[in-house]
Amino acid sequence: MAPKIMSLIILSVASAAVLVSAASPPFQERKAIVVLKGPGQVNGNVTFIQANRGGPVMITGVVSGLTEGPHGFHVHEKGDVSNGCISTGSHFNPQGNKHGGPNDETRHAGDLGNIQADNTGVAQFSFSDPLISLVGAHNILGRAVVVHADTDDMGRGGFTDSLTTGHAGSRVACGVIGILDPVTAWDKSAGHRSTTTSHVLLLTAVAAIASTLAANSL
Amino acid sequence: MSAKLEFAVKMSSPLCADKIQDQLRQNGISKSNIHISYETGTVTVTTDQPSSLILNSIEKTGIKAVLKGYGSATYDKNLGAAVAMLGGSTGYSKLGIKGVVRFVQINNNECIVDGTIDGLSPGKHGIHVYECGDLSNGCDRIGDHLNLKQTSHGNQTDGPDFRHTGDLGNITANEDGRAIFYFKDKLINVSHLIGRAVGITENEDDCGKTKINTSDVDGNSGKRIACGIIARSSGLFENNKKICACDGVTLWEERDVPLAGPGRQRKI
Numbered sequence: 001m002a003p004k005i006m007s008l009i010i011l012s013v014a015s016a017a018v019l020v021s022a023a024s025p026p027f028q029e030r031k032a033i034v035v036l037k038g039p040g041q042v043n044g045n046v047t048f049i050q051a052n053r054g055g056p057v058m059i060t061g062v063v064s065g066l067t068e069g070p071h072g073f074h075v076h077e078k079g080d081v082s083n084g085c086i087s088t089g090s091h092f093n094p095q096g097n098k099h100g101g102p103n104d105e106t107r108h109a110g111d112l113g114n115i116q117a118d119n120t121g122v123a124q125f126s127f128s129d130p131l132i133s134l135v136g137a138h139n140i141l142g143r144a145v146v147v148h149a150d151t152d153d154m155g156r157g158g159f160t161d162s163l164t165t166g167h168a169g170s171r172v173a174c175g176v177i178g179i180l181d182p183v184t185a186w187d188k189s190a191g192h193r194s195t196t197t198s199h200v201l202l203l204t205a206v207a208a209i210a211s212t213l214a215a216n217s218l
Numbered sequence: 219m220s221a222k223l224e225f226a227v228k229m230s231s232p233l234c235a236d237k238i239q240d241q242l243r244q245n246g247i248s249k250s251n252i253h254i255s256y257e258t259g260t261v262t263v264t265t266d267q268p269s270s271l272i273l274n275s276i277e278k279t280g281i282k283a284v285l286k287g288y289g290s291a292t293y294d295k296n297l298g299a300a301v302a303m304l305g306g307s308t309g310y311s312k313l314g315i316k317g318v319v320r321f322v323q324i325n326n327n328e329c330i331v332d333g334t335i336d337g338l339s340p341g342k343h344g345i346h347v348y349e350c351g352d353l354s355n356g357c358d359r360i361g362d363h364l365n366l367k368q369t370s371h372g373n374q375t376d377g378p379d380f381r382h383t384g385d386l387g388n389i390t391a392n393e394d395g396r397a398i399f400y401f402k403d404k405l406i407n408v409s410h411l412i413g414r415a416v417g418i419t420e421n422e423d424d425c426g427k428t429k430i431n432t433s434d435v436d437g438n439s440g441k442r443i444a445c446g447i448i449a450r451s452s453g454l455f456e457n458n459k460k461i462c463a464c465d466g467v468t469l470w471e472e473r474d475v476p477l478a479g480p481g482r483q484r485k486i
Contacts, residue, residue: 178351
């Protein structure tokens with residue numbers, strides 16, 4: 001009996017070790033940038049920083065050339081600007097939700113609310129968002145940021161388009177979200193790493209329990 | 219392996235469908251590779267030709283068309299589709315160069331690179347994928363050639379160990395300064411390209427063959443004269459004709475009115 005248990009322990013520990021060694025390196029902080037331009041005078045820069053996988057994304061930016069007041073600020077599904085800001089599609093909405101504000105339970109992933117322009121037409125902002133990401137299913141890389149002419153009513157305005165677009169009006173500037181750092185692969189497989197890691201953790205835990213059980217029975 | 223292109227076409231009567239079909243067949247596309255739906259305003263073409271030539275062919279009939287989906291002719295699934303706009307209002311160029319480069323993954327091992335660039339000096343110019351998508355200082359901050367395997371510079375046709383991932387060789391501009399290109403690459407994959415940049419250089423890329431100066435780094439291809447970020451675009455049939463849910467404007471109307479500013483402020 002004992003040799004059998006011993007071999008089980010060795011097997012469990014060995015398989016766990018193999019799986020752990022196959023796990024990905026720790027998540028490296030990701031940074032992305034978008035340069036916003038419009039056909040008019042609106043332009044700006046926004047950076048996105050994510051320190052941890054699944055963690056919030058810090059959004060920092062300056063947009064100038066706006067009219068004073070709030071302007072809808074969204075991530076759109078595509079980054080295709082081949083027909084201007086129009087071909088960027090709808091708000092990025094991987095969950096198929098209704099439009100909302102950034103603090104609402106029900107919102108598009110791309111609903112980042114409004115940015116506020118001062119009386120010189122400049123909006124400076126820095127906030128974090130829990131739903132957008134630079135990895136995985138909510139990855140905003142290669143999509144577009146669009147600044148709108150009007151205020152996003154966050155779905156509460158009662159207009160026909162409040163629940164789809166927040167009645168934010170036309171698109172005054174847009175740009176494609178690009179890689180700033182790191183320059184190594186940001187591909188899809190990287191986005192699925194968390195699943196692999198959790199499998200490894202699960203198997204490690206199973207192996208540890210098996211070892212403990214075996215040790216106790218010895 | 220071919221690609222399938224989906225165009226939104228504004229046909230005013232079913233007769234337009236016949237006109238478009240005739241024109242496409244004159245371009246050497248067989249009837250079985252053309253599908254036209256007057257009802258949905260869609261023309262689908264299976265081809266190995268650049269999308270710009272197909273678009274021109276459709277528009278020769280006097281009917282406007284917009285490419286709205288691009289994908290593999292074999293697989294229904296979107297394996298990856300991307301587009302970069304160079305120069306113009308969204309990309310960057312010092313010299314008034316404008317262009318579009320599309321990347322379409324047609325199977326796991328082949329990516330179509332399909333583009334048109336205008337405003338170049340006649341002759342050869344290097345084309346590369348660069349590692350960053352940062353246009354905050356023109357084309358100066360897009361980094362080096364994308365190099366996922368830490369290899370030396372080479373040509374697009376070289377083996378994977380003898381080129382950078384982003385080495386796409388040269389494109390050739392004609393006397394009018396226009397370069398139209400279409401090729402399949404076995405090393406790049408759309409999933410690695412999203413959010414990075416594609417750029418065109420001032421000079422011809424020696425593809426690492428001259429061994430002088432920076433030949434093994436950038437092929438002595440000189441300054442980057444136009445660039446754009448590689449963005450996600452629509453695969454086949456992902457895009458409704460009414461592509462803007464935002465203000466209920468269709469593709470056609472949007473094409474004809476200013477994107478923003480006074481002309482666009484009126485509610486349509």
